[in-house]
Amino acid sequence: MLELICLRHGPTEWNRQKRIQGQHDEPLRPESRHQLLTLEVPESLADINWYSSPLVRALETAQLLGLDARQAPALIEMDWGDWEGQRITDLRRSDPNGMNAMESMGLDLCPPGGESPRQVQQRLSDWAESLRLQGIKRAGAVCHKGVIRALLANACQWDMRAKAPVKLDYSCLQCFAWDGRRWHLRQANVPLEPRQCRRNS
Numbered sequence: 001m002l003e004l005i006c007l008r009h010g011p012t013e014w015n016r017q018k019r020i021q022g023q024h025d026e027p028l029r030p031e032s033r034h035q036l037l038t039l040e041v042p043e044s045l046a047d048i049n050w051y052s053s054p055l056v057r058a059l060e061t062a063q064l065l066g067l068d069a070r071q072a073p074a075l076i077e078m079d080w081g082d083w084e085g086q087r088i089t090d091l092r093r094s095d096p097n098g099m100n101a102m103e104s105m106g107l108d109l110c111p112p113g114g115e116s117p118r119q120v121q122q123r124l125s126d127w128a129e130s131l132r133l134q135g136i137k138r139a140g141a142v143c144h145k146g147v148i149r150a151l152l153a154n155a156c157q158w159d160m161r162a163k164a165p166v167k168l169d170y171s172c173l174q175c176f177a178w179d180g181r182r183w184h185l186r187q188a189n190v191p192l193e194p195r196q197c198r199r200n201s
Helices: 030-036 056-064 088-094 096-103 117-133 145-156
Strands: 002-008 049-052 069-071 138-143 173-178 183-190
Touching: 002 117, 002 145, 030 056, 049 056, 056 069, 056 138, 088 096, 117 145, 117 173, 138 145, 145 173, 145 183
Parallel strands: 002 138, 049 069, 049 138
Antiparallel strands: 002 173, 173 183
16 A cells, blocks of 8 residues: 655646646746745655656745655646636636536546546556555655546545535645555645754754
8 A cells, every 4th residue: 555645736826817737837936935935744754755746836845845855747737738828717708518518527528638637547546556566655745736636536436527525725735545456535634834943954
């Protein structure tokens, strides 16, 4: 069994503007950097194997939290294709029927030129299995909302057509486990802690 502790990156300007980021390489907002410098992961998680999406917003988050994270391409955000940079509300307004049909596909929603949450699940599961076969029991991942939602969907058997079965706070740690066949949600919404002198002093 591999336990994977996931953390979403800090907010970016595109997050503030409610734009779909996908694999666009948007940096953190200055306010996000300042806030992350005041926080750290719980001490029990500080020295596990940490990995990060290769996108700058995740790499910055890991660095600012004092995590020695290796890049893992499997952790990159879902590819939103032609929708990147746009707002969901604008897409719904410009093509309500098309968007309704697309969103009703749930796990198989696939933006033009992008990928689906089901495809994200597959690449995450393949990567987790490679870690498990290496004998890694516990790892951390600084990643993205789409990645964490894909894991939640698999863990809770949620088809993404209705409201999420668990309300996640994306400023917190989300703890999953991979058993070689499927994902499990171990614990949701574990908060980061105020930074102490024990590290990064």
